[in-house]
Structures are given as C-alpha cells and as structure tokens.
Amino acid sequence: MKSLMSFALAIFMGMASLAMAEEAPRRGGTLQSVLWPEPPGIMTGIYTQSSALLPTTKIFESLLTYDFNLNPHPNLAESWEISPDGLKYTFKLRENVRWHDGEAFTADDVVFTYGDYLIEVHPRARAVFERAQVSKLDDHTVVFELKEPFAPLIRSFDLCCLIVPEHLYKGTDFRKNPNNLAPIGTGPFKFDEWKRGEYIHLARNDDYWRDGLPYLDDIYYRFVPDAASRALALETGQMHIATQNDLELFDVDRLSKLPHLDVTTKGWEWGSPIVWIEMNLRKEPFSDKRFRQAMMYALDQNYFRDVIFQGYAKVATGPVHSASPFYEPDVPAYRQDLKKAEALLDEMGLKPDADGKRTTIKLLGLPYGEMWNRSAEYTRQALRKVGIEVILEPSDPAGWATRTRNWDFEMTMYFLTTMGDPALGVSRTFLSDNRKQGVLFTNHAGYANPEVDALFNKAAVSVDEEERKQLYSQVQKILVDDAAVLWLVELVWPTVYNKKLHNVVTGASGPNSSFADAWLAE
Template structure:
C-alpha cells in the first residue's frame, strides 16, 4: 500500500474530520491531546467493564485508592495514607478530603464502602475475589476506611489501582441494577477529566475538571480519543502528527520500528509493569489428549519461543519461562526448560500411543482464533505449522470477539490463544488461571483451561496468606516448578507494549499502569 492509499484510508475513517480541525487549533496552544483508541470501549464505566480500552479512557475519569510506581510501590491517589497492622489483618486508609465527583457531590468514605462492599463484588470478578477475603469494610468517619481481613493476604495492598478497584459514586448507583443501569448511566468519577461527548465510531472527548482536588492539575485542557479501526490509518495518524499518542496494541509490531525512527516521535515500553501481560496457548485440559501432561509437554517442544519473540512480536516481548513474568516479584528462572525438538515431541506422542494414521496425522485439533489483530492471526498460523511437524493437524476457526469469549469461557474449544495481566502480585493475577476453585463456566479470564491439581491449589493458597516474604518465595518457586512440569497452558512470551508519542508530550508514563493512569500531570512541552 502506498502513501496515497494510506491517506485515503485515513480520510475515510468515520468521523475523523468531524473534530480534528478543532483539535489541531487547540494543539498549537499545547492544551489538547489527540490519542488513538482501538478497539472502541464497549462502555466507559470501569466498575462494570474492565477491558483494556475501558481502562485507558476510564482511567482518566475514575480513580482508585492507590496508584503504583514502576517498582510496584504503592502511591497515594484517593487515599492520602494507609497503615497495615502487624498481624496483616487490618488495613486503614485515610482519604483525601477535598475530592468531588464530576457532578459536584463530595467524595467520602461512604463511596469507598459502597464500591468495595456492594458494587464491585457483583460486577468485577477480580475485585470480588479480593474483597471476599474481608471480614468487614467500615467507615468510622467521612475520610477513613478500615478493611479487616479474615486471614492475612499480603497482596491486598496491591489491589487498589483504578482498574482493579475503581471507586464509584454511591449517590448515583445505590439501589440500581449495577450491570444494566450502571452501564447506561453517564460516567461520574473523581478523576482530572470528565466526559464531554462520545460519538460512537468516531471519538470520545474528555475535558479537564476545573476544580480537581490536586493543585495545578490537570495540565491538559482536553483529550480526544480517536476510534480508528484500520491499523494502517492509525500508523499514518501518528506519522503525520494528527494523533500524538498510541498505546497497547494500537500499532502493529512490524510498524513500530519505522514509526519510532521518526524525528517527532518517541517510544517506550515502560508503564506496563503492574499488568506484566503474559501470552500463551490455551489448552482445554478437560479433553483428551490435552488432559495428558505428556501431550502438553510434546506441544511445548514444538514451539520455538524465541521465534515467536523475534518474528511475530518483532522483539517487543521476552520469551516466557513459566507462569510468573520475569518483571514480577517471586519470579524464579530455575525451572524445567523445553528446547524446540520435533524428535522429543514425537517420542512423547509415541509413548502415549498416538501413532500417525494413513494421512500422517496423529490427532486433529481445532484452534479457536483470537479476533484481536494480525499478531494473533500469525500466532495461530505459526502453531498450525509447528504442530504439523509431529503429525498434529490444526484447523483454524475464525470468529468474532463474542464468539471467542463464549467458546473459551464455556470450555467449548480444543486450543486457543490468550493473554492475562498479572496485576502486581501472583495472588491477584497468576493463581486465578490455575486454581481449581476458579473453574467457572462462562467466566472469562478465570481457569478456562479446566486444569486441576490439589497440590497447585494448596501452594497458591499457602503463598497468598504467608506474610514472610522468603517463605512466600519458596512457595511460589515450588508452584512454578510444578506448573512447568505440568504445562497446563503453553506460555509463549511476556509482551512488551509500545507507547508511541509525540516527543513534545511529557509525563506520559509516570507509574506502573502507564497510559491507564489519570494523566493529571501529562502536558506538552512549551
């Protein structure tokens, strides 16, 4: 495709010209940020929906009690300070006293209790698992919240970032059907930006909150999030300066190096430390032959993780070694390794009695493809090619996002792709994929592979409640070694997402949640 065709695609983007003229004028004054967003968020209420696009946009309007530095140290947000009792059972948060909701109502501890005790346990799977560990959640005064736990849970302090535990307004949502009415009501948060306009298929326009509780914030006056479905058009928007920010999967990996070499653009892969996204091949461990660890080990020998890193992700990843990302606490690299080896794979398959048939195939599997861009298509094609070397036929099945979610969450698949965030602590973002109690039909991003091992359950639970850090490490080391032996999923890589931005834009990444943070200090250099 040549430059003229690129420009035609850009011009054809729905609604692009409807607001770019206004944005460009304001941009000269350094007050307007135009960012890309793809796919478009289904809704903007972070308490109801936690998909990545909702987190990016919603993170400017809603806030949690804490943010986290890039080394995952907790930082103040709606909580000014906090204390943890010596026995690890009581967490006391002192709240900011001058925050307001976007409709002018004061923010108080009653909103925190409502969010954590009523709303989030009903609407937010991750938050439900965390707050189910609470014996009580109480507010002794308007600016203090006390969480008392049933048993120690040291990961609790990592559970309060905005997407993990957004605080929502009690006065707007109490007594409502959270999932239905909450999704329909306008977003009202405490963040530095509020919703001005959402033209579906075109753009989301946020404007600065004039009396935001942190002095001299926000620096920007407005943010336009452009919805641009075509990958080539998104690249051109950055290239020509019509957008100043792209994040997550906005830009295809093969285009990143070219764009980052342009004089007016910078790139960073910082700011995703809290999420530490892990990419893997999902296996339905309920079904033969996936229920035999020898088969899963054989598949692992057929994958060259370095090839995936270099040729599919174009270096924007680290090769994975196991269930915990190397950017996370409690990671241990000393686990069993599986070198790419067709010979070792076929030996395991022979041992299982899976002999080649007349067509040369030992078994046929259906790959339910992830409908999330070209990278996932290339992963599926690579798996089909690699598995065929040992006589494993793979049929690729295309579907839309709803179809993929339904198939994987209900166990109606053989193999698929998946990616999960690790959320700052293995007890929050890792254990959920492997513990038996989280096999929940119809619930995405749970233990969708159906893997079950009582020893794994025991180790994860013991690590979750252990206060001694050295003992926690020993428990997590043991569970990593066990899972790498069992291979319930086939870990591919630890993805590094590129944030590409106009080099006049400053304070883009200031925390471990990067572009999902509230952008209160983000600004253009004068």
Template sequence: MFAADAAAVPVRGGTLSLFAQPEPPSLVNALTPHVASQYVGGKIFQGLLGFDPQLRAVPVLARSWRASADALTYTFELQPGVRWHDGQPFGAQDVVVTLKEIAPQALPRTKVTFDKYVASIDASGPLQVTIRLKKPYAGLINLLGSGLLPILPAHLYQGKDPRSNPANQHPVGTGPFVFREWKRGAYIRVARNPDYWKKGLPYLDGIVFNVVPDAAARSIAFERGQIHALRAGDVDYADIARLAKLPGVEITTQGWELFTGMAFLELNQREPPFDNVLVRQAVLHALDRQFIVDRIFFGYGKVANGPFVSSSPFYDPNVPRFAYDPERARALIRQSGVDVGKFPLVLINGEKGGAWERVAEYTQQALGQAGFRLRVQTTDAAGWYARVANWDFDLSYNFLFQNADPDFGVAPLYRIDGISKGSPFGNVEGYRNPQADALWDAAALDTDPAARRARYAQLQTTLANDAAIANIFEMVNPTVYRRNVHNLLRTATSVNDSLEDTWIG
C-alpha cells in the same frame, strides 16, 4: 516525559489524539479489566491508590492509610471535596459498595482474594474506610493500587446488577476527564472535568481515542502527525523501530513497571484433547516461542519459562522447560494415545490484523504439523471477551499483567476457586489440581521470604509439568510518542493512568 518535563511550564489546552486498539468491550474498567477498557477508563475512574515508577504506593482517592500492629486492620482516609461527574459527593459508601458488592461479582480473581483474606469492609466515617482481614495479606496495598479496582458511584450501582446497569453506557467517575461520546467503530471522546478535585488539573481540554481497525492505516496516521502517542499493539510491531526514528518522536519502555505481562495460550481442558497432560506438553514443544518473540513481536519480549515472569522475586530459574522440538511433540501425542486430528478445534482470536492475528495463524500452522486440526476464528475484543469468559473456546491467546503479589497476580489463573464464568482473566481453562492449591495456600501464609520462595519453586515445577497453561513469552511494552507531549508516563501504570498532568506544547 521524565525529569526534563519537570522544568518546563505546562501549557493548557489542546486535545490529545490516541488510538483505541482494540475498541474496548466496555469503558467501565472496574467491571471489564481488559487492557483496552483500562486505557480509556483510567481517565474517567480512579482507585484508592496508585504507584510511582519506584513502585511506591501513592495517594489517589485515599489521601492516607495505616495498618494496625498485627497487620489485620487497614484504615483509609479519603480525599475531601471529591465529586462524581454528575455532581454527587464521593465518600466512604462508594468505596464499600465497590469493594464489597461490585468487585466480587464482576472480577473472579478479586473475589477469590477477598474471600480468602477479607473479613469485613466498613465505612467507619463519612470519609473513612476500614478493611479488616482474616489473616495478614501483604498484597492488599498492591491490589488496591494496581488499577484493577477503580471506585464506582454507589448511588448508581448499589443493589443493581453491575453488568447490566444502564450507567455503564454513560460512565460517571471522579477522574480528570468526563465521558462525552462513544461512536462505535469511530472514536471515544472524553473532555476536561471542570470540577476536578485536583485544582488546576487536567491541562488538556480532552482526549480522543480513535478506532482504526487497519494496522497499516494506524501507522500512516501516526506518520502524518494525526496521533500523538502509540502503545504497544497500536501499530504492527514491525513498524515500531521505523516510526520511532521519525523527526520529533521518542520511544521508551519505561512507565510499565507495575505491568510485567505474560502472554499465554489457554487450552480448554474440560474436553479432549487438552484434558490429557501429554497433549498439553506437546503443544509447548510444537511452538517455536523464540520465533514468536523475534519474528512476530520483533524482539519486544522474552521466552517464558514457567508461570512466573523472570522479574518476579519468586521466579525459579530451574523450572522445567519445554524447548521447541516438533518431533518430541509428535512423540508425546503418540504416547498419549489421543488421536488429536479427529477433534476440530477453534482458536479464538480477539484482534484483527497485527501481531496477535499472526501469532494465531502461526499456531494453526505449527500445531497442524503436530497433527492437530485447527482453525482460527477472529472476532472483536467484546466477542473474544464473551467467548473466553463463558468457556466457549478450545484455544485462545491471552495475556495478563502479573502485577502485585503472585497470590493475586498469578494464582487465580490456576486455582480451582478461580474457575468462574464472567471474566476471561481467571481459570478459564478448567485446570484442577488440589495439591497445587494447597501450595498456593501455604505460600501465601509463609512469612519467611526464603520459605516462601521454596514453596513457589515447588509450585512452579508442578504447574509447568502439568502444562496447566502454555506460557509463551514475557511482554516488553514500548511507547512511541511525540516530543511535544509532556508527562505522558508519570506512574508505574503506564498510559493506562489518568493523564491528569499530561500537556502538549
């Protein structure tokens, strides 16, 4: 997987067996940035850039790029000789349509960023794209390399509603693997792209993503050698240490350098009782977040303090903290004057079995002790996505990778202009604070790092005191894999990457 793999001679052929857990709501990850969609879609679709483990931008569909002296114009030279899986040539128009037309419709937080910073996106040549900015935006390269903006074929998507496009049912990308079959509830199959633009790749004949709803059955399948690798969440966290000790098996937390996830509980603030800030603060005091990390995720995490992960260069260690204190939770509810028990609340859970369902059940118990009347409703990933994206929830657990600059990776969860139906990864809770928005705006424009840190520190205090989102824990992502699987984690975007040079031998 790492340095030792470089000396080994790759073996061609073989089919990699993985899990699709949960079964993705869509395979077109440009439209559905759910982690399950990114996992499968990352083999079919590609973006302009990627990141190596040292978080340096590397070429993908863009072979080179340059910025003007004033940092307002970026020019991208595209790879020649690339073809879509249906044989059509890839070119600048595909990039323009994806970034200018499709992404703003499908991805609310991308739309917020583009509206704020991007003046124009043009095809300045058949294989050249020019992006002009309204003002300097240091996060542009991070955004384009984050895995969140794979390019879609203009000849299939231009001028059409991207969400209802029939092309979504048979994805056509430029990646190393071609979509072959999706038997719902059973498996997703992709096959080697014989015309891949990187000659000699991929090594694998194909990949099968197996849909196995039961966590215990997934663990047994790995034990029996039927599965080559496990991501975080593929099996019960209680089983990870045991499975990692099997003969011929390794475990690592490397390969997720770009993806520092924050797990949080969203509280719909449009109606009582969560329109009251004291009630929201009470929720944080009612939840034993260390228990969640230690007993449900078996140590693969770190209790969150505020909206930024602690690895962020802008994290403020002095952010207000809401320690586990059930009596304080009940006191805040009394102080609020809200009879929280009269509201029948539903927590939407998008995964049956495993850690997330147990977190939901624990939350039901803990908030019940504080006086809330709460039940858990479990659905599949597609159902969860639709409910949360359309604000049809009272509470919901979610997590988001805080990749890239905070202005893109965090801000859309809290900004007023992030309130938009269609995606569960924006301001779905309905938090509104114009003063906080002003701080986001000012911090994004600060060119002095110290001034920017100070602005973000003020912002973190504001968001924490407002309990805008109940941030629960920072995620740590283990990958368990068999030693005969090589080059599994070669970039900073984990197993969500293309696996173009992964091989079995």
C-alpha cells in the same frame, strides 16, 4: 573578577529560567490517541480488556497509585496505616472530591466498591477483597480488616480496582446499569460521547480535586481499523500517542527514528503481561498432560519473540513473570523439539494417518490485530509439523470475551496481566475454586490440582518472604510440568508518542495513568 562572576551567574540564571519557562506545563489542547480495537465498554471492573482500560483510567480513580518499583502513593486516599499484625488497613480519604455528577465522594463509595461491586464483577479483585471486611469509621475513613495476613493487599488498589459511585450502583444490576453507557467517576476527565466505530471523547473535569489539573482540555480515542493508517497518523502528527495493540511492532523501530516521535517501554511494571494459549482441559485430548507437553515442544517461543513480537518480548518459562521477586527459573524447559513432541503423541496413541494428521483441534484467536492473527497462524503451522491440525476460529473482541468466559472454546489465545505478586494476578488462573463460568480472566481451563491450591493459598497468607518464595517455587515447577497453559512470551509493550506530549509515562501504570498532569506543548 567578582563582576565577571556575577555576570556569568546572571547569564546562567537567565538560561535556567528560560529552560524552566520552556518546560512549564501548558494548559489547554486536545490529545488525539489511537485506540485499537474498539472496546466492548469502558465501565470499570466490568470491562477489563486492555483497550477498555486506557479511557477508563482517565474517568475513574483508586485509593492509591504506584511508582515504577510498585511502591504505593496517595491518590483518593491521602494517607494510610497498617497495623503491626498486618490485619488492619486504615485509609484516610480526601475530603474535597466530587463525582462527575456533583455528588460528594465519601467512605460509602469505598465500602460499596470493595465490599460489594468488585466482588461481583471483577474476578481478580474478588480473590483479593473477599479476604477483607470493609467498614466505614466516618465519612472520610475506611478500614479493611483481614482474618489472616495478606501482604499483597497494599498493592491491590491498581487501575483495575477503581472506585464507583454507590449512589448510582447500589441495589442495581451492575452489568445492566444504564450508567455503564456514560460512566461517572472522580477522575480528571469526564465521559462526553462515544460515536461507535469512530471515537470516544473525554472532556476536562473542571471540578477535579487536584488544583489546576488537568492541563488538557479533552482527549479523543479514535478507532482506526487499518494498522498502516494508525502508524501513518502518528507519522504525520494527526495522532499524539499509540500503545499496546495500536501498532504493528515492525512499525515501531521505523517510527522511533522520526525526529518528532519518542518511544518508551516503561509503564507496564504493574501488569507484567504474559502471552499464552489456554486449553479447555475438560475436553480430550487436552485433558492428557502429554498432549499439552507435546504442543509446548512443537512451538518455537523464540519465533514468537523475534519474528511476531519483533523483540518486544522475552521467552516465558512459566506462570510467574521474570520481573517478579517470586520468579523461579529452575523449571522444566520446553525448547522446540519436534521429535519429543511426536514421541509423546505416539505414546498417547495419536498415530498419524496417511496424510500425517493425528488429530484436529480448534484455536480461538485474539481479535486485536494482525500481530495476533500471525500468532495464531504460526501456531497452526508449527503444530501441523507434528500432525496436529488446527482450525482457526475468528472472532471480535466482544465475541472472544463471551466465548472465553463461558468456556466455549478448545484453545484460546490471549495475554494476561500477572502482576508483581502471584497472589494478585497468577493464582486466579489455576485455583480450582476460581472456575467461574461467565466471568472473564478466571480459571477458564478447568485446571484442578489440590497440591497447587494448597501451595497458592498458603503462600498468599504467609508473612515470611522467604517462605513465600519457596512455596511459589514449588507451584511453578508443578504447573510447568503439567503444561497447565502454553506459555509463549512475556510482553514488553512500546508506547510511541509525539514529543509535544509531556508526562506520558510517570509510573507503573504507564499510559493507563489518569493523564491529570499530561500536557501538550504548542
């Protein structure tokens, strides 16, 4: 019996060893990724559109990374301490890190990035890091000192707040720096080439600080304009991965049934994206709350969820994502009701003419593919039913960004990462002191409400979790009643990938992670 058990154990151990050998990461290989649309640039902080982040996060890194529950983990910071009063954050940096040009990574780079660079170029980072004084204790220790507590700070070192080289950017015009065309980071992959209209090529960083990584030799991000061709490239194995706007969502279920492909919706916990239509409240009739409410009643959010986004979405009820611990469900509801919409328009004096038309407005659509074109077209059809004629304005990614940040729109459609904490990703859209013309993803609409400002500011510095929930509950009720923007749906992005590709989604940033430990089986 003993020898039989030993024999069985030997077989089991042999099978386990074989399984482990089969799962051992393989070095080498070229990852082929779809990327659409082609981004206007990939310099971190300056270009924050979704298509820019995918390659950017392979080149640059931050102090921390986050798991699916948004708990922080070491990255360029190997450890950190937070003072009992919540006013001092001390980070110990890794000592064996080099920039892609060979220069050493030091505390100077961190102080410059969070104390200067991001303050100027990044709207959300500015709202966070203006609260802190960043200083250097020694070459590998930095301190963030706050005048008042700001609990969300530890969750602020995300993929939009990546560190840049001081020696290449200090004293320059950040947006015109020639290094923006060939970014230099500390990440597992180096920028190699951008062939406009075709691809971005990243090559392995052989001097990466994590021993033995990355596994991949290189990554190609290929621009394929036609949605059907992008799906076909995955189907035939020419491409290994696609996510976000890369695929038409009606293709995802079909692709998920193919034996060589897998699908996951994990990895967007950090962003909590919400689709909405922003209105320029400086202009009539958008300045009238009744007009905004009428449009909310005219739109069918279920149609966006079920038809346009193919179920990869959830009806949005306000500015805070339902996954957030600060979400307030008890807000005014805008379920489609054409009679309510018409009554509000009548009350405003916008009576229909002989053709049933009350007014004409313009919508700047998001130029990220057919899904967004259908969203804009449905909006036009839905508002026409209550006498609002919509003129659709086409654009390209760079043009959309330029017009939106310069307030050159009547209505503009997009999706925004709202983060898990309203102080990080929500308040920037509504705070009156964040009306920054020329800066993307700020308060483009021109919304201003002193009560909302006070609630957001008080909640940001409170250290009492229950008090913060109550404050954010109040602010959500006000903003939803004001119809400050037209909330549509919360996005649930699918990532479709070849089963040969391993370690695709390992944390809250999903396919926007560094891919240092991603690998391809033969």
